[in-house]
Each structure stands twice: as C-alpha cells, then as structure tokens.
Amino acid sequence: MTAFRDAYGVTNPKDVQELERALVNRLIYSIGKDPVDTQPRDWFYALAHVVRDLLTVKWMESMRNYYLQDAKRVYYLSMEFLIGRTLDHALLNMGCYDEFKQALEDVGLRLEEIAEYEEEAALGNGGLGRLAACFLDSLATLRLPGFGYGIRYDYGMFSQSIQGGWQIEHPDNWLRYGNPWEFARPDVLYRVQFCGRVVERRDGDGRVRYDWVDTEDVMAMAYDIPIPGFGDGSVNNLRLWAAKASRDFDLRYFNEGNYIKAVEQKTQSENLSKVLYPDDTTQMGRELRLRQEYFFVRASLQDILYHFSADHEDFDALPEEVAIQLNDTHPCIAIPELLRILVDEHDLPWEKAFDLTVRTFAYTNHTLLPEALETWPVWLFERLLPRHLQIIYEINRRFLDDVARRLPGDPELIRRVSLIDEGDGKRVRMAHLAIVGSHKVNGVAKLHSELMKSTIFRDFARIFPDRFINITNGITPRRWLYQANRPLAALITEAIGPGWVADLERLSELAPLTEDGEFRRRFRAVKRANKERLANLLRARLNIDVDPDSLFDVQIKRIHEYKRQLLNILQVITRYNRLRDHPSAPCVPRTVILGGKAAPGYRMAKLIIKLINDVAAVVNGDPQLAGRLKVVFVPDYNVSRAMELIPAVELSEQISTAGTEASGTSNMKMTLNGALTIGTLDGANIEIREQVGEDNIFIFGLTADQLDDLRRRGYRPWDYYHGNTELKRALDMIASGYFSPDQPDRFKPLVDSLLAGGDRYAVLADYAAYVECQDAVDRLYGDPDAWTRKAILNVARAGRFSSDRSIREYAELVWNIGPRP
Structure with a gap:
C-alpha cells in the first residue's frame, strides 16, 4: 500500500499547506480551471476530488484487507439509498474537517458555503433509504465487510415546491453537474434479460433442463461510491447500476437516415434507470418498476457470484462466504434468480440449490399494512420473467406440500400462505416469497416484530417458529448528531470526552449532569442557538418570521394518512380557536413545523398538504394571535433539510396510529438531539419510552390491542364527532370552507374519510387524548429547568438507537460475521 500513498499527492491530510496545494492542483488538472477565474462550484469539485483521493487510498486498503483475510461478505440489496450529501460527512469521519476548513479559508473561501454546491443524492423516498444509508455508515465504522447494491437513478426523489398551497413535483436532476464521488466502471458490465420464452429440453443424462431464450437484453454498468467509516473504520463500497443499451444503435436504420429509429432501442433500454419510483398508477409505470427490481437484482447477483467464484470451484461454501440482506420486498426476486442461476446455469439439483439459497438470504420487513405488501400480477411476471414464474410455482408447490404434511387438514391455511394469491386476478405475493426463501426474517422494532408474528405473518410464524426475530432500527450518530448538531456534539464531548461518537452508549455518562445547573444552562443555550439558526433559514427561504423563544413543535416525515398529519392539524385548529376565544389568557407560544412529500399519485396526501398550508395562511395572518401560534410547512424535505431542522426541535411529533408504523427513525434522531417525544405506543416509540422513562x-392514544378491540366492537367516528365540541368545531370549520373560502368543499374528501369513510386510522378516537397530552406539554414547557432536565435525559438514554447496535445484532444473529482488524 506504500505505492498507493506515494502515488497520491496528499501524504498528510493534517498538513494545511499540503491540502492547499492539492486543491489548486485538482482545480487545474481535474476541473480544468484557472485559479484566477473560477466559480464556487469549481472549488467544490476540486475539494471533492481531493477528499475522494484520500478516501480511495483507504478504500483500496480495506478491500485488499478483506480479500487477504478471506472475510465473509454481507451484501445489502436495497432499491433506496438516501445518503444525502457526502462532503462534510466524509471530512468528519476522516477527522480532517478543521484542516480542510483552514485550507479553504487560506485561499479566501468558506467551507460552509462551498459545501452548499453539492447536489444531494436523493436516491430514496424516506425511512427505507435513510436506514440503508445509516447501515452503510455503521458497517464501515465497525470494519465489517459490507457492501451496498442499488440503482443509479438519473432522477432521484422529486423536488417539491409549494404553489398556492399545493405540492408541485419537479424532476430532481442530481447528476446535472456530475457526481464527483463516484467511479464509473465501464468494464463491470452485466447482461440482464427480459421477456422471451422458456424452452424445455433433456440433457445427455435424460434430466429436464430449461433454457430462457429470445430475450430482450439490457446491460447494467457499475458505478462505485466509497463509504467511509468513522475514525479507524474501513471504507466500504456502494455499487449502483445504470442501464445501458446492449447495442448503441441499429446501423440499418442509421444508414437509411432514420436517426430517431436508429437509437430507439438505446433510449428505451436506458430509461430503465432514469427515475426513482415511476408512477405506479399506470400499467407502464408498474411494469417499469418490476423491470427495475429485476434489473438491479440480476446485475448484483452476477457481481456477487463473480467475486465468490474467483476463489471457489463450487457453491458449497456460498452461505459461509456470502450473506445477502433484502431490504424490504423490492429485491426479493433475487431468491428465484439465485435458484435459476444455480439450477439452470450450473446444473445443481433443486434440493441443494434451494438449501443454499435459503441459507444465503435474509429478509427485513418494513410494513404491517396488508395493502403495502408488494404483489405482482401473474400475467406480468409471465411476460417479463417467464422462467422466474416457473421457479416461483415450483417453490410454492414444494412449500405447500410440506405444509400439508406437517399441518394436515387445513385447506384455508394452504390458501393463506400460498405464494400465489388466487383471488381477484392471480398475483405473486412477494413477502411470502421472501419469507419462504430466507433463513431469517426480522422486524424493525419490538412491537412491529410482535405484530408481524401475530397478524400479517401469523401462519408463517407457526410454520417457521425459529425464522422470525427482531432487530430494532438505529441511526448513525456520526450523521445525525456529530455532523448535524456540532454545537451539541461539542458540548457533549467537553463533558464526557469524544468516545461517544463511535460508542453511543457512552451518552449515559450525561445523566448525572441533569442536576448541574451550569450544564443545563449551556444545553439550553445550544438549543436556543439552533432555533435561531433555523428561524433565520425560514425567514430567508420562506419569508416567515418565527419566534425562537416559542416551543418548536415538529413533524417531519412522508405525508401519509397513517402518519396522521391530519390529527396534528386538527390540534392546531383547536389551539387557534382557544387563542381566539381567550385572547388575554396566558399561553405557551408555539411554532408548529411540518415537512414531507406526498407520492405524486396519492390524492389524499396531497390534499393534506394543501390543508396544512391553508390553515397556516389563516393562522399566520390573524393579527389577534400576536405571534402566539405559527404554522410552517417546509418544502422539499430531504436529508439536508432534516439536518437543519432536527437540532432545533423541542417537541417531536410521532403520532401514527398504533400498529401501523414499523419503527420510525425521525423519532430516534430528534431524541438524540434533545427533543421530547409526543407520540402513540407505536413503532420504536415503545422502546424510546423504555429507555428514557415514562x-x-x-x-x-389507543394501543394496538385497544384499537383492535374498538374495531371488533364497532368503531363509530360519528360518536366522537358529536361527543367532543372542540373536535366538532374544528371539523366543521374544515368542512365549511373556513380555511378555503375560494373553494368551500375543497377538503370534503378528508372530512368524509373521517366521518363517512370509517376513519381507518382512528384520528377521531385519539383526538381528545392528543389534545390533553398537548396541554401537558404546555405546562412542562412553562418550567424551563424541568424541561431541560428531561431533554438531557433523552440524549443520555438514546444510546440504544445507534445503527452500530443494529448492525452488531445483524452480524451476530443473521450474518455470522465479525469485524476485520
């Protein structure tokens, strides 16, 4: 490795003068710009290349180390990786942030301003992608040989603007200036087939074999992004696949002068990796989605097996050398794909191939909502992936035969657990496939895992009692405290030393400081400074003035009915009514901040965003309130926005209907940053309560069991409407057009969903308890010392929610791997 270091310009990243020289060299030789005639973006790309060079040296050392130690490798397959910006994260993890900051200042630049020119890699929608990014950070920090596989979408999660209160989606062209962190690998190219037909034949020994022929082909090309661990950690790899045409153009059409027709196939092929989450309200969008899932799975498995086969002549050792984690059902087509490779391409007997497959795969479930469990029409599978459908049918036949032998006389059980839903249009149940084809199935919070076994997968838990486990999600403290909230991180380090960054359980040493008046004062000062910073950003971007002395009450997450932003806004309307009815009564000023994106085809979620903005317009424009209540919707919520918001949060809204949120990670991030949680006993809220204390x-609100009991007895939303005057008044205001005088019936669908539609997510049932709980929040906030004590304890007891702990549990319970020295 000395040769690598000698070949590289920066031998000491702590030497500021050496960094200055490297920055100028990169500006000239990589960016091609004269230092006397540059734009800030040019300096960002020069800086990124210098940092990437440093990462690359350690990256190669890590990869070589894994190879020399013959380390078992973990491959994390995910359709989403919401990694956000890389620059600050890499500098902090490498321990040279201050040196680079000084080097830039010496040439007249500010690191904070240069970093703003980085485009955010928004290759995900929400918690699923953010979790994947946290796990990659922890794998590298813990020196575990873990690698991510996903898709290099040309356009990530859409950019959101608010026009007239409505969400407007814009393409997120994050690659418009190129991605300085990636390495294109044109030599790493794999063929991916679609459609065609399956030909049955017999080999020389008379065994039946299957050939998948006459396929439509596309090529998958690799792009690698180094993922740095913290301190002495490794640098691991995230490999993303981009679709390339199997041939550039049809020469026949080109020679005829029909240039559009000549490149038609190339254009169609490369559309495959263009956009994250194509609109699944259309048949074309659904087909593209399934193509994307198979595309990245097929390429990833070829790559995994290529590296495995380099040192192994057969597949007997596959489960001992390779672990593949399926992040939700999106990549679980990998199960029949691996079977196809082993059986069709390598002539393994079915029984052996299936055993190897099950021992290699593990599946993480992320939802309890039956309608959110992925299924695909059999006819679509048959057209796009005909051989895989045959394999799924064979898996199902053998599985159901085994169930019938072990648990005879229960035809309803057979119907419920079948991989094929024979109901209204035959569909492949992907979650069932993932469970049958994996050796471990984990939920992501204690309640979620228990409900998974007692509700949606009850039958499978009976069939495979040892297969289901819980591994509660976690977040990386490097991104979500050390980087996002540097003032608080500095205060913590001063109090207990720097060890907490790599061992979050060390935060427990803060607990005695709750009784230290000076520490409480400084803790409050940090929170106040973070609130001032956020207030300045809101003023600059949205032209909204908020009071940093008010309680900052924040709900930031994907907009969805089960997450109950609607319950939050009903409470806001009630608070508004009380303030207007009693203008001279004492109150705790409150700033209610919401943010999140609604799926483009999700009409009710987009209507909720409009309601929030219409309520905000009325509340914020009412002179009678005199700054006692403000409502703000923050557009284009993403990782960068979260890092601005979370350090300033004082009240964390985690109010999903009990039994619907798998885990949540925003709850963990806000707790770690000193916010108090208001929430239901749902997802990881239960474990947060266990850690921080009741x-x-x-x-x-109702627990999941209480809600089930209420529904069994017959839930009648009208009773709650008529039985609570404040609730009735708030709903009547929405229904009558108080907040939408230009279109009085605008929010009729929302009100109807609660009163006439059965209120599926029990908004009305939990309203009174929620309002009462908010009153308790006000009372506590009126005692700053008492509030601060509880806030410090929330930080001190957040250690369990590190993604390092989650990854250690995966390593021990699922993957059977350990750190590499």
Whole structure:
C-alpha cells in the first residue's frame, strides 16, 4: 500500500499547506480551471476530488484487507439509498474537517458555503433509504465487510415546491453537474434479460433442463461510491447500476437516415434507470418498476457470484462466504434468480440449490399494512420473467406440500400462505416469497416484530417458529448528531470526552449532569442557538418570521394518512380557536413545523398538504394571535433539510396510529438531539419510552390491542364527532370552507374519510387524548429547568438507537460475521 500513498499527492491530510496545494492542483488538472477565474462550484469539485483521493487510498486498503483475510461478505440489496450529501460527512469521519476548513479559508473561501454546491443524492423516498444509508455508515465504522447494491437513478426523489398551497413535483436532476464521488466502471458490465420464452429440453443424462431464450437484453454498468467509516473504520463500497443499451444503435436504420429509429432501442433500454419510483398508477409505470427490481437484482447477483467464484470451484461454501440482506420486498426476486442461476446455469439439483439459497438470504420487513405488501400480477411476471414464474410455482408447490404434511387438514391455511394469491386476478405475493426463501426474517422494532408474528405473518410464524426475530432500527450518530448538531456534539464531548461518537452508549455518562445547573444552562443555550439558526433559514427561504423563544413543535416525515398529519392539524385548529376565544389568557407560544412529500399519485396526501398550508395562511395572518401560534410547512424535505431542522426541535411529533408504523427513525434522531417525544405506543416509540422513562416522554392514544378491540366492537367516528365540541368545531370549520373560502368543499374528501369513510386510522378516537397530552406539554414547557432536565435525559438514554447496535445484532444473529482488524 506504500505505492498507493506515494502515488497520491496528499501524504498528510493534517498538513494545511499540503491540502492547499492539492486543491489548486485538482482545480487545474481535474476541473480544468484557472485559479484566477473560477466559480464556487469549481472549488467544490476540486475539494471533492481531493477528499475522494484520500478516501480511495483507504478504500483500496480495506478491500485488499478483506480479500487477504478471506472475510465473509454481507451484501445489502436495497432499491433506496438516501445518503444525502457526502462532503462534510466524509471530512468528519476522516477527522480532517478543521484542516480542510483552514485550507479553504487560506485561499479566501468558506467551507460552509462551498459545501452548499453539492447536489444531494436523493436516491430514496424516506425511512427505507435513510436506514440503508445509516447501515452503510455503521458497517464501515465497525470494519465489517459490507457492501451496498442499488440503482443509479438519473432522477432521484422529486423536488417539491409549494404553489398556492399545493405540492408541485419537479424532476430532481442530481447528476446535472456530475457526481464527483463516484467511479464509473465501464468494464463491470452485466447482461440482464427480459421477456422471451422458456424452452424445455433433456440433457445427455435424460434430466429436464430449461433454457430462457429470445430475450430482450439490457446491460447494467457499475458505478462505485466509497463509504467511509468513522475514525479507524474501513471504507466500504456502494455499487449502483445504470442501464445501458446492449447495442448503441441499429446501423440499418442509421444508414437509411432514420436517426430517431436508429437509437430507439438505446433510449428505451436506458430509461430503465432514469427515475426513482415511476408512477405506479399506470400499467407502464408498474411494469417499469418490476423491470427495475429485476434489473438491479440480476446485475448484483452476477457481481456477487463473480467475486465468490474467483476463489471457489463450487457453491458449497456460498452461505459461509456470502450473506445477502433484502431490504424490504423490492429485491426479493433475487431468491428465484439465485435458484435459476444455480439450477439452470450450473446444473445443481433443486434440493441443494434451494438449501443454499435459503441459507444465503435474509429478509427485513418494513410494513404491517396488508395493502403495502408488494404483489405482482401473474400475467406480468409471465411476460417479463417467464422462467422466474416457473421457479416461483415450483417453490410454492414444494412449500405447500410440506405444509400439508406437517399441518394436515387445513385447506384455508394452504390458501393463506400460498405464494400465489388466487383471488381477484392471480398475483405473486412477494413477502411470502421472501419469507419462504430466507433463513431469517426480522422486524424493525419490538412491537412491529410482535405484530408481524401475530397478524400479517401469523401462519408463517407457526410454520417457521425459529425464522422470525427482531432487530430494532438505529441511526448513525456520526450523521445525525456529530455532523448535524456540532454545537451539541461539542458540548457533549467537553463533558464526557469524544468516545461517544463511535460508542453511543457512552451518552449515559450525561445523566448525572441533569442536576448541574451550569450544564443545563449551556444545553439550553445550544438549543436556543439552533432555533435561531433555523428561524433565520425560514425567514430567508420562506419569508416567515418565527419566534425562537416559542416551543418548536415538529413533524417531519412522508405525508401519509397513517402518519396522521391530519390529527396534528386538527390540534392546531383547536389551539387557534382557544387563542381566539381567550385572547388575554396566558399561553405557551408555539411554532408548529411540518415537512414531507406526498407520492405524486396519492390524492389524499396531497390534499393534506394543501390543508396544512391553508390553515397556516389563516393562522399566520390573524393579527389577534400576536405571534402566539405559527404554522410552517417546509418544502422539499430531504436529508439536508432534516439536518437543519432536527437540532432545533423541542417537541417531536410521532403520532401514527398504533400498529401501523414499523419503527420510525425521525423519532430516534430528534431524541438524540434533545427533543421530547409526543407520540402513540407505536413503532420504536415503545422502546424510546423504555429507555428514557415514562416521565420523560408524552404518550397518548389507543394501543394496538385497544384499537383492535374498538374495531371488533364497532368503531363509530360519528360518536366522537358529536361527543367532543372542540373536535366538532374544528371539523366543521374544515368542512365549511373556513380555511378555503375560494373553494368551500375543497377538503370534503378528508372530512368524509373521517366521518363517512370509517376513519381507518382512528384520528377521531385519539383526538381528545392528543389534545390533553398537548396541554401537558404546555405546562412542562412553562418550567424551563424541568424541561431541560428531561431533554438531557433523552440524549443520555438514546444510546440504544445507534445503527452500530443494529448492525452488531445483524452480524451476530443473521450474518455470522465479525469485524476485520
């Protein structure tokens, strides 16, 4: 490795003068710009290349180290990786942030301003992608040989603007200036087939074999992004696949002068990796989605097996050398694909191939909502992936035969667990496929895992009692405290030393400081400074003034009915009514901040965004309130926005209907940054309560069991409407057009969903308890010392929610791997 270091210009990243020289060299030789005639973006790309060079040296050392130690490798397959910006994260993880900051200042630049020119890699929608990014950080920090595989979408999660209160989607062309962190690998190219037909034949021994022929082909090309661990950690790899045409153009059409027709196939092929989450309200969008899933799975498995086969002549050792984690059902087509490779391409007997497959794969479930469990029409599978459908049918036949032998006389059980839903149009149940084809199935929070076994997968838990486990999600403290909230990180380090960054359980050493008046004062000062910073950003971007002395009450997450932003806004309307009815009564000023994106085809979620903005317009424009209540919707919520918001949060809204949120990670991030949680006993809120203590969290509402009982007895939303005057008044205001005088019936679908539509997510049932709990929040906030004590305890007891802990549990319980020295 000395040769690598000698070949590289920066031998000491702590030497500021050497960094200055490297920056100028990169500006000239990589960016091609004269230092006397540059734009800030040019300096960002020069800086990124210098940092990437440093990462690359350690990256190669890590990869060589894994190879020399013959380390078992973990491959994390995910359709989403919401990694956000890389520059600051890499500098902090490498421990040279201050040196680079000084080097830039010496040439007249500010690192904070240069970093703003980085485009965010928004290759994900929400929690699924953010979790994947946290796990990659922890794998590298813990020196575990873990690699991510996904898709290099040309256009990531859409950019959101608010026009007239409505969400407007814009393409997120994050690659418009190129991605300085990636390495294009044109030599790493794999063929991916679609459609065609299956030909049955017999080989020389008389065994039946299957050939998949006459396929439509596309090529998958690799792009590698180094993922740095913290301190002495490794640098691991995220490999993303881009679609390339199997041939550039049809020469026959080109020679005829029909240039559009000549490149038609190339254009169609490369559309495959153009956009994250194509609109699945259309048949074309659904087909593209399935193509994307198979595309990246097929390329990833070829790559995994290529590296495995370099040192192994057969597949007997595959489960001992390779672990593949399926992040939700999107990549679980990998199960029949691996079977196809082993059986069709390498002539393994079915029984052996299936055993190897099950021992290699593990599946993480992320939803309890039956309608959110992925299924695909059999006819679409048959057209796009005919051989895989045959394999799925064979898996199902053998599985159901085994179930019938072990648990005879229960035809309904057979119907429920079948991989094929024979109902209204035959469909492939991908979650069932993932469970049958994996050796471990984990939920992502204690309640989620229990409900998974007692509700949606009850039958499978009976059939495979040892297969289901819980591994509660976690977040990386490097991104979500050390980087996002540097003032608080500095205060913590001063109090207990720097060890907490790599060992979050060390935060428990803060607990005695709750009784230290000076520490409480400084803790409050940090929170106040973070609130001032956010207030300045809101003023600059949205032209909204908010009071940093008000309580910052924040709900930031994907807009969805089960996450109950609607319950939040009903409480806001009630608070508004009380303030107007009693203008001279004492109150705690409050700034209610919401943010999140609605799926483009999700009409109700987009209507909720409009309601939030219409309520905000009325509340913020009412002179009677005199700054006692403000409502703000923050557009284009993403990782960067989250890093601005979360350090300033004082009240964390985690109010999903009990039994619907798998885990949540925003709850963990806000707790880690000193916010108190108001929430239901749902997802990881339960474990947060266990850690921080019942006196340091605001819990309200029906539990999952109570809600089930209510529904069994017959839930009648009208009873709650008529039985609570404040609730009735708030709903009547929405329904009558108080907040939408230009279109009085605008929000009729929302009100109807609650009153006439059965209120599926129990908004009305939990309303009174929620309002009462918010009153308790006000009372506590009126005692700053008491609030601060609880906030410090929330930080001190957040250690369990590190993604390092999650990854250690995966390593021990699922993957059977350990750190490489």
